[in-house]
Amino acid sequence: xxxxxxLVAALALVLALGAWAAFRSSPAVQDAVVARAAHAAIARxxxxxxxxxSLRVLLCGTSSxxxxxxxAKACTIVVAGGQWVxxxxxxxxxxxxxxxxxxxxxxxxxxLTHFHSDHIGExxxxxxxxxxxxxxxxxxxxxxxxxxxxxGGFNAAYAPDRAYRHxxxxxxxGLMPLxxxxxxxRTIAPFKAGEAPQGRRSVVFERDGLVVxxxxxxxRPVTPALAYRFDYKGRSVVITGDTVYYPPxxxxxxxxxxxxxxxxxxxxxxxxxxxxxxxxxxxLAGVLRDTASYxxxxxxxxxxxxxxxxxxxxFTHIAPPIPLRPMAVPWLRGVREARPDGVRLGHxxxxxxxxxxxxxxxxxxxRE
Ligand SMILES: [Zn+2]
Ligand SMILES: [Zn+2]
Numbered sequence: 269x270x271x272x273x274x275l276v277a278a279l280a281l282v283l284a285l286g287a288w289a290a291f292r293s294s295p296a297v298q299d300a301v302v303a304r305a306a307h308a309a310i311a312r313x314x315x316x317x318x319x320x321x322s323l324r325v326l327l328c329g330t331s332s333x334x335x336x337x338x339x340a341k342a343c344t345i346v347v348a349g350g351q352w353v354x355x356x357x358x359x360x361x362x363x364x365x366x367x368x369x370x371x372x373x374x375x376x377x378x379x380l381t382h383f384h385s386d387h388i389g390e391x392x393x394x395x396x397x398x399x400x401x402x403x404x405x406x407x408x409x410x411x412x413x414x415x416x417x418x419x420g421g422f423n424a425a426y427a428p429d430r431a432y433r434h435x436x437x438x439x440x441x442g443l444m445p446l447x448x449x450x451x452x453x454r455t456i457a458p459f460k461a462g463e464a465p466q467g468r469r470s471v472v473f474e475r476d477g478l479v480v481x482x483x484x485x486x487x488r489p490v491t492p493a494l495a496y497r498f499d500y501k502g503r504s505v506v507i508t509g510d511t512v513y514y515p516p517x518x519x520x521x522x523x524x525x526x527x528x529x530x531x532x533x534x535x536x537x538x539x540x541x542x543x544x545x546x547x548x549x550x551x552l553a554g555v556l557r558d559t560a561s562y563x564x565x566x567x568x569x570x571x572x573x574x575x576x577x578x579x580x581x582x583f584t585h586i587a588p589p590i591p592l593r594p595m596a597v598p599w600l601r602g603v604r605e606a607r608p609d610g611v612r613l614g615h616x617x618x619x620x621x622x623x624x625x626x627x628x629x630x631x632x633x634x635r636e
Contacts, residue, residue, distance in 0.1 A: 314369050315634050316619070320349045323503040323622040325526060326370075326634070327614045328354075329361040332532065332587030333386040339616045340364050341386040342585055344507050344528055345375070348478040348500040354378045355496055355507050359389040362397050364616055368634045373402040379472065379480070380411035381509030382493040383418050386585075391451070392422040396429060399449045400437075407451045410472055412459040412482070412492035419453035456482050459492035467516025477501055483520040485511035487562050497524065503622045506578070510585065512561075513568040521576035525622045525629055528614070529573070530585035532563035533599050540588050563587070566600055570607035580629045581607065584614045 291297050316324065329343030341358025352375045365372050375398060381387055395407045409419050430449040437444045456472055465486045472480040479499045487493035487510045495517055497506045506521040508529045521527055537556060545553035564572070566583060573581040590596050596613055603611060617634040 309369075312369060314371055316347060316370060318350075321624055323348050323498065323500045323505060323525075323624065325505050325528065325620040325622070327528070327582070327584055327616060327618045328364050329356075329358050330584045330586055330614045330616050330618075331358075331589060332530075332585050333384075334588055336586075336589035336591075338591075339586070339589070341389060342381075344584065345370075346498050346505060346507075348498065349476055351377075351475065351478055353478075353480065353498070354394070356381055356387040356509070357390045357394045358386045362390050362394045365394075366397065367636050368617065371401075372398045376403065376405055376408060378407060378409045379482075379494075379496055380409065380415065380418070381495065381507070382487060382490050383411070383414055384490060384510065387509075388418060391418070392426045395422070395451050396426060396433070396449070399444065400433065404445070404448055406448055408454055409451050410454040410456055412456050412494055413461045414492075415455050416453045419451050423450050456494070459484055459494065461491055463491055464488070465491065465493070465514075465516075467514070467519075469520055472496070481520070483517055485509060485517050486514045487511050490562070495520070497521065501624050502626070503624060505620075505622065506576075508564070508569075510563060513564060513572060518572050518576045521572070521578055524576065524578045526580045526582065526620055527569075527573050527576065527578040528582050528584055529569040530564055531566040531569050531583040531599075532559065532585075532587040533601075534560040534563075534565055535601070536588050536598060559587070567602040567606050570603045570611060573611070574607055579610055580620065581611045582614045582618070582620065583612070586613065 291301065316326065324347040326345040328345055329340030331339035331341055333341065340360035342356040343358055343361035344355040346353045346355065354375050357378060398407060409415060411418065430446060434444050434446045456470055458468065458470065465484045468484045470482045472482050477500055481497045483495040483497060485493050485495045485508065493509055493511060495506060495508045495511065497520060498504060504524045505526040505528065506524045508517065510530055511517060537560060541553040541556040544556065570581060590599055619632050619634060621630045
């Protein structure tokens with residue numbers, strides 16, 4: 269038996285060496301391998317189902333501003349019928365969308381919760397990618413007071429890029445029309461910069477059965493800051509954006525099927541800050557500790573979910589990062605006691621399918 273195993277191993281080695289020699293010496297073999305790999309990547313297509321039988325949510329970025337190799341910054345997609353809506357577009361998120369081969373040219377609407385860099389950093393890149401992949405109309409970017417400045421700034425920064433790409437790829441045939449490359453800012457009233465939050469709500473749009481409502485939250489000194497609620501054919505999802513525990517948000521999330529909530533473990537963050545302080549960088553330690561004043565702890569989020577009577581709670585904007593699975597235990601400390609069921613940690617690629625027939629929420633993960 270040992271002899272046979274040895275012979276098979278030797279044969280496999282000879283074959284592998286032969287294949288490597290053929291690959292290295294033959295451009296034709298190399299090209300065939302490239303074509304095979306490209307075909308496999310392209311043929312996979314989007315894994316997000318198109319059927320109008322569910323309200324769907326995809327976490328396309330789940331990290332906080334702290335570095336996390338496994339996760340992009342803030343990004344969530346809601347799909348209702350044929351409508352794709354993006355909520356926040358933080359750094360690295362566009363890469364996720366492309367790797368999952370999502371039809372990003374179909375995403376014509378972006379909602380920004382607020383203008384911290386981890387929520388808007390990749391707006392220019394996302395817009396350019398959707399345009400290059402065939403979007404025919406300008407991206408509509410909704411946000412509170414200040415959205416004109418943010419969108420105008422990205423449009424200005426990307427003006428040379430738009431001109432290059434139009435000159436190179438349009439071929440005079442309208443293949444990359446300049447007008448579709450420039451984003452349009454849409455201000456959500458009545459929230460004004462500098463005003464203390466008052467827990468107001470405002471319908472952003474109502475389209476083919478999808479109602480999107482903005483909810484004022486408390487992320488001071490960031491004003492305005494918004495959460496969003498999506499209602500579609502009797503099912504609903506609420507995305508908190510960044511906020512402290514805030515009773516008006518609880519009221520607005522009442523009865524939602526899914527609450528996608530930010531979470532920051534202040535206890536773990538304090539430990540990290542303490543270690544940074546030991547290196548002599550008290551300034552950075554202080555910056556980190558400052559963030560506890562305007563973010564939700566996981567336990568507070570669990571209590572909000574309970575008070576609002578939501579079915580499922582999923583964490584995103586996870587701070588500090590959880591590099592190893594066991595570290596979820598201290599991050600979630602106290603959460604299971606507050607909310608034993610219907611709670612989970614999010615990760616990039618997690619999808620929630622909320623069936624329109626009233627069935628339970630299903631969770632899956634997109635493959636690369
Ligand atoms: Zn923020
Ligand atoms: Zn944030």
